Amino acid sequence: MSQYSPRLSRLIDALRRLPGVGPKSAQRMAFHLLDRDREAAGQLGTALGEALAGIGRCPNCRMFKEDEACRYCSDNRTQSGQLCVVEGPADLVAIEQGTAYRGRYFVLMGRLSPLDGIGPDELGLPRLAELLDEGAMQEMIIATNPTVEGEATAYYLAEMAKARGLRVTRIAQGVPMGGELEYVDGSTLTHALSGRRAV
Numbered sequence: 001m002s003q004y005s006p007r008l009s010r011l012i013d014a015l016r017r018l019p020g021v022g023p024k025s026a027q028r029m030a031f032h033l034l035d036r037d038r039e040a041a042g043q044l045g046t047a048l049g050e051a052l053a054g055i056g057r058c059p060n061c062r063m064f065k066e067d068e069a070c071r072y073c074s075d076n077r078t079q080s081g082q083l084c085v086v087e088g089p090a091d092l093v094a095i096e097q098g099t100a101y102r103g104r105y106f107v108l109m110g111r112l113s114p115l116d117g118i119g120p121d122e123l124g125l126p127r128l129a130e131l132l133d134e135g136a137m138q139e140m141i142i143a144t145n146p147t148v149e150g151e152a153t154a155y156y157l158a159e160m161a162k163a164r165g166l167r168v169t170r171i172a173q174g175v176p177m178g179g180e181l182e183y184v185d186g187s188t189l190t191h192a193l194s195g196r197r198a199v
Contacts, residue, residue: 062107077104081138111149139167
């Protein structure tokens with residue numbers, strides 16, 4: 001038998017679905033919202049309801065959007081001839097905020113992982129193939145994470161683009177700005193050395 005009332009149990013269980021939130025953190029959040037900040041709890045509920053009702057996915061790039069026109073699929077962005085493929089929305093936002101890149105995007109919403117049942121269809125790769133076949137893109141920039149699944153996804157994407165005659169590039173991986181070589185792990189140094197470029 002649960003030590004919480006049914007409604008409180010459901011609230012704690014709902015909060016536990018958030019990434020990085022365990023049972024104790026969920027309990028602490030629920031108690032805070034109910035005891036100290038009911039107004040914020042109401043605002044959170046309203047904002048969440050509005051977001052679920054009003055935010056969808058762009059059929060072209062798969063990024064979240066509210067309006068009819070997606071801000072990442074404009075004609076100006078298409079003219080660059082570049083398409084950057086990222087794993088998730090947070091990756092797209094990081095590139096937009098941290099770089100001067102203003103081309104098109106394609107958001108996979110994950111990475112290939114056959115053991116988890118995530119294949120090309122789940123990542124929207126048939127739609128990506130259609131975009132590449134339209135002929136507006138000359139370069140695919142692969143910006144997947146340097147994990148085993150991310151590397152496998154990058155290889156699959158590269159083969160897809162090469163088969164269509166596109167230039168394929170991969171974001172550089174290596175030593176961070178301000179980092180010291182003696183503290184960098186071996187695999188990062190290997191990637192940095194193999195991805196070196198002329199100066």
